[in-house]
Amino acid sequence: MVSIENLRDVVILSHLTDQMLEKFQPHIDVLHYDDEDVIFREGDPADRFYFLKYGKILLEKKISEKISFAIGAIKPGYVEDRQGARTPASGGRCPFRKTTR
Numbered sequence: 001m002v003s004i005e006n007l008r009d010v011v012i013l014s015h016l017t018d019q020m021l022e023k024f025q026p027h028i029d030v031l032h033y034d035d036e037d038v039i040f041r042e043g044d045p046a047d048r049f050y051f052l053k054y055g056k057i058l059l060e061k062k063i064s065e066k067i068s069f070a071i072g073a074i075k076p077g078y079v080e081d082r083q084g085a086r087t088p089a090s091g092g093r094c095p096f097r098k099t100t101r
Contacts, residue, residue: 002028010051011077052076 007013007021007028028051033039039050039057050057057074 001025002030006053009053009077013051050074 002025004018004021004025007016007024013021013024033055040048052074054076056076058070059072059074060068061071062068
């Protein structure tokens with residue numbers, strides 16, 4: 001189970017009380033991804049809310065079979081809600097990129 005301290009590292013949750021954070025704990029899964037893993041693609045169901053602890057998420061837009069470009073990035077402590085402006089447009093993907101701590 002994710003710790004209260006880890007939840008407090010997430011900017012959007014940092015001002016919540018311990019009691020409030022405890023209500024989140026049973027609903028949070030810790031997922032690990034390798035470099036270049038695709039976390040989601042455009043059209044996937046928006047059934048998760050991602051908090052990034054380490055690394056970087058790169059949002060990419062594919063413009064042809066061989067060409068894609070970065071349209072944004074998410075850094076540790078911030079959120080990707082799969083509903084907002086950071087969601088990749090058609091043909092987009094969201095690969096994980098490892099960075100040093």
